[in-house]
Amino acid sequence: MLEGNHVTRISVRGVAVASATAVTAVGAVVGVASGSEGSQAQTVDVAGATLLADVPMGAHAQTVSDNFSAQANAQQVSADAAAKKAAEEAARQKAAADAQAKADAEKAAKAADEKRKADEEAANRAKARSALVADTTSYSPGSVQALAAGIIGDDSQFQCFSQIVKRESGWDYTATNSGSGAYGLVQALPGSKMSSVGSDWRTNPATQIKWGLGYMNDRYGSPCGAWSFWQSHHWY
Incomplete structure (x- = not known):
């Protein structure tokens, strides 16, 4: 690279297209100059051919590449966010189910304990009544x-x-x-x-x-x- 000159990178496809176009144009000019019999001068539409100007180059090419990268990154971020949200929802539902199961178990245990205490109190009252009758009742x-x-x-x-x-x-x-x-x-x-x-x-x-x-x-x-x-x- 010569000092002070800036060379723009061109894609391989762009070089191939430009080369083919140049060869075609040169061939047409040579044919006219040879003066072959029966041939007529042909006009080459160089402006209508695919030229290097049609290929993204320099800053424009970088912009296109950056856009693709940005789209890919955005899609990845969206997928990651969706996966994270699904995992958080599953964890929330599991925590809620575990909490409900624990509450139900505690409620059942409390009910059983209350019933046991009530049964014991009823038995004690019946025993006390029996003892009272035994102490105070006399039959002839x-x-x-x-x-x-x-x-x-x-x-x-x-x-x-x-x-x-x-x-x-x-x-x-x-x-x-x-x-x-x-x-x-x-x-x-x-x-x-x-x-x-x-x-x-x-x-x-x-x-x-x-x-x-x-x-x-x-x-x-x-x-x-x-x-x-x-x-x-x-x-x-």
């Missing part, structure tokens, strides 16, 4: 018999029931056999069997009567069937 033999008559209903079956209870406990609902440990009106052995009817089996004659009536019906068909067996064996 006559009142216990009347209670049994009302529970059994049938007078003949009550009479059979009464015969057994009279011999087993004398209508004492706290009667305890010192040898076997049988307990109550019907001398259940062990007395805890009567808990299937009520937890107050130690102090509530009604619970003992209901259990004894059920036992006689299941084992002997009725209180009178139990009394018939008792008379033969002196136990039932």
Whole structure:
């Protein structure tokens, strides 16, 4: 490169086109100068040919290249922004789902704990009521018999029931056999069997009567069937 001169870079395609155009123009001029017979002078439309001026050069070429680069960069930035937004939305939805699941679990645990406490309080109240009844209620033999008559209903079956209870406990609902440990009106052995009817089996004659009536019906068909067996064996 000569000092002080500026050379503009031209694309390879532009050089090829310019060269071909120049060769064609020169050939046409030579043909006219040769004076060949039968030939006529031809006018070459040099201005209509593709010249170097049609090819982007210098600053214009750089501008075109910069525009392409800018478009590519803009597209990449847009794609990156869309991907980032999608990732953020997915993360937000997952966080929301996790938070909801945690809240539901905490709510269920709280409800279960509240139910457990309520059940415990109800059981404690029932226990306290039972203890109060045991401490303050006293039944006479006559009142216990009347209670049994009302529970059994049938007078003949009550009479059979009464015969057994009279011999087993004398209508004492706290009667305890010192040898076997049988307990109550019907001398259940062990007395805890009567808990299937009520937890107050130690102090509530009604619970003992209901259990004894059920036992006689299941084992002997009725209180009178139990009394018939008792008379033969002196136990039932």
